[in-house]
Amino acid sequence: MTRPVLLSALLLAGIAATAAGTGAWAQSNGGARALAPGVKVEVAPAPGSGSAPAAGKVDETALRYYARIGDGERLEAEIARLRALDPGWEPPKDLFAPQPTTPGVDETPFWNLMSGGKVAEARAAIAEQRRKSPSWQPSDKLLQELDTAESAGRIRSASDTKRWQEVVDAAAAHPEAVACNRLDNAWRLAEAYAELKQADRAFDTYRTIVSTCPKAKERRDTIFKASRYLSPDQLRELTALGATANPAKGEDYSTVRTAEAELETGRLLERLGNAKPGALSAADLSRIQGIVRDKQDTDGAIALGWYFQKQKNFAEAQSWFSQANGWAPSDKAAEGLVLAYNGLGEKAQARAAAAPWKGKSSRIDQALKAVDPPRGAGGGRSGPQGPSELDRALARQDFAECLSIIRNSIAKSGPTAALLQQRGWCLLEMKRPSEAEAAFAEAQAMAAREPAKGGASTGTTRTPAASGLPQKATLAQENAYGQAVARLATGDTVGLTRDLPRANMTPAQKAEIRASLMATEANRALEDKRYNDVLRLLDARKELTPEPRNLGILRGWALYNLMRFDEAYAQFKSVDDRLSTEESREGVSITWKTIYHDW
Numbered sequence: 001m002t003r004p005v006l007l008s009a010l011l012l013a014g015i016a017a018t019a020a021g022t023g024a025w026a027q028s029n030g031g032a033r034a035l036a037p038g039v040k041v042e043v044a045p046a047p048g049s050g051s052a053p054a055a056g057k058v059d060e061t062a063l064r065y066y067a068r069i070g071d072g073e074r075l076e077a078e079i080a081r082l083r084a085l086d087p088g089w090e091p092p093k094d095l096f097a098p099q100p101t102t103p104g105v106d107e108t109p110f111w112n113l114m115s116g117g118k119v120a121e122a123r124a125a126i127a128e129q130r131r132k133s134p135s136w137q138p139s140d141k142l143l144q145e146l147d148t149a150e151s152a153g154r155i156r157s158a159s160d161t162k163r164w165q166e167v168v169d170a171a172a173a174h175p176e177a178v179a180c181n182r183l184d185n186a187w188r189l190a191e192a193y194a195e196l197k198q199a200d201r202a203f204d205t206y207r208t209i210v211s212t213c214p215k216a217k218e219r220r221d222t223i224f225k226a227s228r229y230l231s232p233d234q235l236r237e238l239t240a241l242g243a244t245a246n247p248a249k250g251e252d253y254s255t256v257r258t259a260e261a262e263l264e265t266g267r268l269l270e271r272l273g274n275a276k277p278g279a280l281s282a283a284d285l286s287r288i289q290g291i292v293r294d295k296q297d298t299d300g301a302i303a304l305g306w307y308f309q310k311q312k313n314f315a316e317a318q319s320w321f322s323q324a325n326g327w328a329p330s331d332k333a334a335e336g337l338v339l340a341y342n343g344l345g346e347k348a349q350a351r352a353a354a355a356p357w358k359g360k361s362s363r364i365d366q367a368l369k370a371v372d373p374p375r376g377a378g379g380g381r382s383g384p385q386g387p388s389e390l391d392r393a394l395a396r397q398d399f400a401e402c403l404s405i406i407r408n409s410i411a412k413s414g415p416t417a418a419l420l421q422q423r424g425w426c427l428l429e430m431k432r433p434s435e436a437e438a439a440f441a442e443a444q445a446m447a448a449r450e451p452a453k454g455g456a457s458t459g460t461t462r463t464p465a466a467s468g469l470p471q472k473a474t475l476a477q478e479n480a481y482g483q484a485v486a487r488l489a490t491g492d493t494v495g496l497t498r499d500l501p502r503a504n505m506t507p508a509q510k511a512e513i514r515a516s517l518m519a520t521e522a523n524r525a526l527e528d529k530r531y532n533d534v535l536r537l538l539d540a541r542k543e544l545t546p547e548p549r550n551l552g553i554l555r556g557w558a559l560y561n562l563m564r565f566d567e568a569y570a571q572f573k574s575v576d577d578r579l580s581t582e583e584s585r586e587g588v589s590i591t592w593k594t595i596y597h598d599w
Helices: 021-026 061-069 072-085 108-115 119-132 140-160 164-173 180-195 199-212 216-226 232-244 254-272 282-295 298-310 314-327 331-343 347-357 362-371 389-395 399-413 417-429 433-449 475-490 493-502 507-527 531-542 549-561 565-578 582-595
Strands: 032-036 039-042
Touching: 061 072, 061 108, 061 140, 108 119, 108 140, 119 140, 140 164, 140 180, 164 180, 180 199, 180 216, 180 582, 199 216, 199 232, 216 232, 216 254, 216 582, 232 254, 254 282, 282 298, 298 314, 298 331, 314 331, 331 347, 331 362, 331 389, 347 362, 362 389, 389 399, 399 417, 417 433, 417 475, 433 475, 475 493, 475 507, 493 507, 507 531, 507 549, 531 549, 549 565, 549 582, 565 582
Parallel strands: none
Antiparallel strands: 032 039
């Protein structure tokens, strides 16, 4: 656990848009610093620069409470705060010694309620105690902490409901609620400025955080948070400041320096899937390749493989698919490897790459059809044929070209069930599910009119990018399966659940659809706050097929909402360690803060 230590001179709110750099923090006015219009923070005088509280007059209530409950991080923060108020003050030598019982009221129950986030309950308990003991007054420190906690709660509530101006107003009224030791609220303030189109203030708030909050992890996380709103140039400035400004002893700021590169790599990897040849510069590709190698990111390597495959740079594609297969063997990596070797004309190597998965993965069995195309049917040529124009488009995952080729073929020679079916798969890949469902239905109707072919379709092949089918699925079964996938994409889960038992599909096809339905229902259960149902559905789905990344994050939130915080943190951390994204980092951050009450 890490927790930022914030001196009173570094209270956090939005700094004025006209402030240049961290120099805004050096401006003072009558003992206060203007951090935003209407927001002034009292600043403790530097040692020897003016009056300070008399020695022995600091309030040690919170200090002794944190010592008593063993909260070392908050104890450290409070010691730093008190030293800033009174440079001559030193922690009492009996801080950890049992304290004698003194007359009066023990405030420990109130502190316990507040530390547990039960601010209203703490207020009520104090009121009840004052009713019982009219002469008793709660300590100033307890009341101050309650005020801060209430303001922090108002900021979170306003932020959660997107009442952005209320976030800004609450922070202005109580700047300590957006200090480094309540960093989530500081992030919310910056977000509020951004959503209010006050870009300069959003940037200044992020800049203040990375310049003054000492923990490297908090600075790094701030860079990721800011990436939603700031330009690349602003992010570079934040990174430079976060890595150098006001360094704290024992902190390693190298992670701050890597944040910018990780963000850029994430953006570029997302673009890889749809990037056209030459869309990424040599510098961009070099940056991606370096980080993918450093992190041994299998998904990133596969994405790079497909990027080069689309460019017909089969040698580079083969290299990346091989790398992915070496890090974590899978039929996805092997599929790319088969097609890349085939593009190089190395058919023996392609067959060797497919061998471990042949007959076990329909993804591989389909890819092998590009290596050794099926013999012609219905009086066509009996010898092996080379890849067709459509096969080559599918190997490149060029689905727009797929539709164009099919359209031209139908215009020239008329429709066939196989062509219509392939059109359905390409439409699905292009996120046009309603059209895809109609194409599969049309293919099914045409297949019923065509002479029986004696098995699965041999005309065209289903795209390697689509989910696999058992090798011996009939044309009718594949059409039924395609319609089911399209219905899933359109959200017709109720009807599909009803129709699935009677559907003409293979057991493997039905299992895949059932797994998808469970995933959809798990998402709905989370929205309905049925968290135990989420876990039940995900566990059942996991028995059918491995859990993908997005459902791993869903599992983490279900655990979190069941207050199984340690399990939630482990779940998010596991996902984040494989590939860090904004969603996984948010899960790690929130569970970590919840476990350690670091709000």
